[in-house]
Amino acid sequence: MSLKAKVGIVGYGVYIPPYRIKIEDIAKAWGKDGNDISKSLNVYEKAVADFDEDACTIAVEAAKNAVNDFNIDAQKIGALYVGSESHPYAVKPTASIVGDAINAGPDLMCADLQFACKAGTAGMQICYGLVKADLIEYGMAIGADTAQSRPNDALEFTAASGGAAFIIGKNEEEVIAEILDTYSYTTDTPDFWRRPKADYPSHAGRFTGEPAYFKHVISAAKKIMEKNNLHSKDFDYVVFHQPNGKFPLRAADILDFEKKKVEPGLLTPFIGNTYSGASIVGLAAVLDISKPENMILLVSYGSGAGSDAFILKVTDNIKNRYSKNKVKDMINSKVYIDYINYIKHRKKIKG
Amino acid sequence: MSNYALPLIWRKFPERYNLLGNKCTNCGRSYFPSRKICPNCRRKGHLIEEVMPKEGKIISFTKVFSAPEGFEEEVPYFLAIIELINGVRLLAQIVDNEDHKVLIGAKVKMVFRKISEKDEESPIAYGYKFKIVE
Structure with a gap:
């Protein structure tokens, strides 16, 4: 091949x-x-x-x-x-x-x-x-x-x-959706963790926002778009990790994505934060309604911390x-x- | 699931995970769990592996309030005799449903769930249960 x-x-x-x-x-x-x-x-x-x-x-x-x-x-x-x-x-x-x-x-x-x-x-x-x-x-x-x-x-x-x-x-x-590129942004940022014998995770409150979620999500999104010479206007949908229903909307605003491009993949308001499932269940919801040639930007976030970004292009096969x-x-x-x-x-x- | 039963449980993975039973090529009857010989054809029978269909309907059910060891936290729950679409019947737990939807004749499909875990240090037994499909 x-x-x-x-x-x-x-x-x-x-x-x-x-x-x-x-x-x-x-x-x-x-x-x-x-x-x-x-x-x-x-x-x-x-x-x-x-x-x-x-x-x-x-x-x-x-x-x-x-x-x-x-x-x-x-x-x-x-x-x-x-x-x-x-x-x-x-x-x-x-x-x-x-x-x-x-x-x-x-x-x-x-x-x-x-x-x-x-x-x-x-x-x-x-x-x-x-x-x-x-x-x-x-x-x-x-x-x-x-x-x-x-x-x-x-x-x-x-x-x-x-x-x-x-x-x-x-x-x-x-x-059904070609992966045009993927990029990750990773740093050692202790915003959320669970030690081996602990029943529940701990978090650093407001620290989970700016230096953690936003820094990684925004950086990953910007860098993969720069790398591919693409801009927010080139995408039909954007899906972010969604620890709550507010962070993804703010990330979209910072990156100049219209609200209508982020809402189809924003499910946390209705099902909560499914952690490892959150961004990719959102991606699935977007693929459910996608049309050929649609461009999708997916940006996950994992505490600790890092973001994986993907640029996807929907193909004719989705019909x-x-x-x-x-x-x-x-x-x-x-x-x-x-x-x-x-x-x-x-x-x-x-x- | 206690540790001494581990080999027994492990042998049942194909049955519990995928409803693997068998079928007699002589008379066409399907069996779940698998049979060693076809009770219909006896020595004339020839059994081959067959994956059972994952859909069926409730033939009869009961609501369990007094559970055996290991299931106490799940009460009340439903147990049902289910007839798969190939006619094979089996006993399984019905999950995820509002009480009024559990009825004789209700259509069901197989789901993959935890069957039992003795305690936090023991292995987990997974397998089939069924849920109502609307």
Whole structure:
């Protein structure tokens, strides 16, 4: 294969658990004003995983949707990476479970990734490199989380569950969005972390904004656009990591993207922050409505800290290769639970 | 899942992850879980592996309030006899649904879930459960 062959997304799948809790119900439990919190974060409800769900089950459901909806032979997937900050095991890969569950093994490169909320896009970069180097036919990258948050912490209003799987390939008849370029911006910035035996992550409050999220997201977006001689006006959609519903809108404003270009991929107001899934579930929502020739800028962010940026160009194939499990339908398919059920679901009651 | 059962659980991964059963090429009957011999054809039977369909309907169900060890935190939950679209029946947990939607005849599809975990240091058993599709 020539190194100039089109490499890109040949399939994708999303999974969002149906349970939802309203932010006002979380606020009520702690004597806070839910309306104020929802308005300040631009988040109104969040997706909650069931008792028997974890990052692995979410990854499997997203992977199954990707393989089935896009008619991909799982036996031809040569690499599978699962990014998460809530892997069910500290030692024992999630990726090998997903591999067997979708029947992709045993001829399979496999590993779990961890880079806070951007481990899913890190997997996409690895798959992109492997496919471009002609070492594999398809690579699958998954970002999935059942995000942890300490009760009555600011994170509790946003930390949610969900994930997406992307299959990277090079078959000209299958590529629905060509990856034109990818670039990462990385520094050692301790804005958010979780030590090995801690149940919940810690964060540095307002420090997670300017020197962390905005510095990395804006830098990655600017540099990849400069590198490719492109400007905000050249893109139809932009998808940012979305820890809340406000940060991506501000990032879009700083980078001179119109609001209508960021809103289709901004899902945190309705499902919360799905951590490793957040930016790529947003990308899936944009691909659900994309047309041929649409240009998409994707910029993830992972605390610690780094941003992965991708420039994608939608191809004609999207007219006949599309997801049958639309993100919008998953968002609208929901069952509300109260705070008591929420803490039972997330096993926050310790015996 | 206790550690001593690990080899047993591991052998069941294809069955639990992908509903792998078998089929008799002589009479065409499908079986899940897999059979060692076809009870219909006996020595004339010839069994080959067959992946079961992932869709079906509820034949009967019960709501569990008093759960066995390991499932106490999940009560109340539904257990159902499900008939897959190839006619094979199996017992599975029904998840993710509002109570009024769990009905005899309701259409279901397989989902991948945690089945059990003894404690925080034990391995996790994953496998099939079903959810209602509307």
